[in-house]
Amino acid sequence: MSEFLRTYLTVGIFGALGVVLVGAFLGLGRLLRPSRPTPAKTENYESGVDPIGDGWSQANIRYYVFALLFVMFDVEAVFIFPWATRLEAYGMFGLVEMAIFIFILLLGLLYAWRKGMLRWV
Amino acid sequence: MTGALAAAAADGDLLVAQNVFFVAIAAVMVFSAFRCVTTRNVVHAALWLVLVLAGAAAQFILLGSEFVAVTQVLVYVGAIVVLFLFGIMLTRASMGDDETASGEKRVMAAVVAVLLGLVTGGALIESFSDTRLVINEPQPTSLVSDAIFSQYIIAFEAVSVLLLAALIGAIVVARKD
Numbered sequence: 001m002s003e004f005l006r007t008y009l010t011v012g013i014f015g016a017l018g019v020v021l022v023g024a025f026l027g028l029g030r031l032l033r034p035s036r037p038t039p040a041k042t043e044n045y046e047s048g049v050d051p052i053g054d055g056w057s058q059a060n061i062r063y064y065v066f067a068l069l070f071v072m073f074d075v076e077a078v079f080i081f082p083w084a085t086r087l088e089a090y091g092m093f094g095l096v097e098m099a100i101f102i103f104i105l106l107l108g109l110l111y112a113w114r115k116g117m118l119r120w121v
Numbered sequence: 122m123t124g125a126l127a128a129a130a131a132d133g134d135l136l137v138a139q140n141v142f143f144v145a146i147a148a149v150m151v152f153s154a155f156r157c158v159t160t161r162n163v164v165h166a167a168l169w170l171v172l173v174l175a176g177a178a179a180q181f182i183l184l185g186s187e188f189v190a191v192t193q194v195l196v197y198v199g200a201i202v203v204l205f206l207f208g209i210m211l212t213r214a215s216m217g218d219d220e221t222a223s224g225e226k227r228v229m230a231a232v233v234a235v236l237l238g239l240v241t242g243g244a245l246i247e248s249f250s251d252t253r254l255v256i257n258e259p260q261p262t263s264l265v266s267d268a269i270f271s272q273y274i275i276a277f278e279a280v281s282v283l284l285l286a287a288l289i290g291a292i293v294v295a296r297k298d
Contacts, residue, residue: 001185002135004259008182059210061295067207068291071200072284078192079277082266090270097274104281108288117292 065117069109076105139183146183150176158230167205174198185259 044051079101087094112118150173157169174197181190269277 001257001259004185005135005139005183058212059207061211064207064211065292065295067204068288068295071204072288074195074200075284076281078195079269079280081191082188082262082269085261085263086266086270094270097270097278100278101281104278104285105288108285108292111289112292115292115296117296 062120065112069112072105072108076102143180143183146176146179150180158234163209164206167202167209170205171198171202174202185256187259188262188265 046052080098083090083094083098090097153169153172153176157166157173160166160169174193178190178193178198181187181193
């Protein structure tokens with residue numbers, strides 16, 4: 001257990017170092033740079049032209065299907081990871097079982113495709 | 122003899138370190154959960170929720186359950202929060218600060234939260250207060266895999282049908298626009 005947690009201590013130190021580095025450089029930049037805002041400077045950047053409307057805008061409902069598909073195959077990936085750690089021990093049996101699992105889920109993708117949800121109109 | 126004593130001392134040190142990390146992560150989680158329900162910006166609320174869920178993943182790591190921790194990150198931080206953000210982006214919710222979210226709603230929400238906390242906390246203490254969980258070894262992911270591919274193989278294949286049904290149902294609902 002201690003060996004296991006020690007490896008994650010390394011992960012934690014790496015993460016903390018990343019946060020500290022980003023914070024240090026952003027803080028250093030804030031200390032060093034002059035601050036003389038003008039209305040033109042504080043405007044949002046939108047490809048070099050004057051921005052139109054608010055930064056927050058309503059997204060197209062079409063994106064939602066892609067989010068749903070992502071969630072579904074994300075859950076599928078959760079099952080594939082443990083399987084991959086023991087695939088050699090299972091041999092053909094494991095391969096067939098996972099093939100059935102993935103095939104059944106691919107039917108969902110096929111359904112979405114046939115219904116034209118993947119087409120961008 | 123000295124070796125055993127040193128090992129016991131090391132275990133004690135580890136236990137202390139584990140408790141320190143538990144409290145630190147729990148403090149971050151409680152603060153994030155509080156900010157999640159008190160912030161006036163719904164997008165910020167979703168991002169505070171990410172911190173809470175990531176903290177839960179870290180707690181699973183402390184318990185030696187690597188697979189559950191990774192699943193927590195993949196499914197909750199990855200997928201569920203993405204759905205939340207999509208829901209916010211697709212609806213016409215005001216994505217800046219919402220000044221109407223205050224007043225009597227807050228009081229009612231606090232009452233409901235306290236009641237829910239009492240019920241779930243009471244149920245947990247009632248069921249598990251005299252259970253001692255001894256975790257000396259981390260649970261490797263291969264153990265989870267062995268359980269799935271022996272005892273729960275039928276359930277595993279049934280899950281794929283369940284996911285398929287959920288996906289088709291979601292598409293049917295999402296198409297009605």
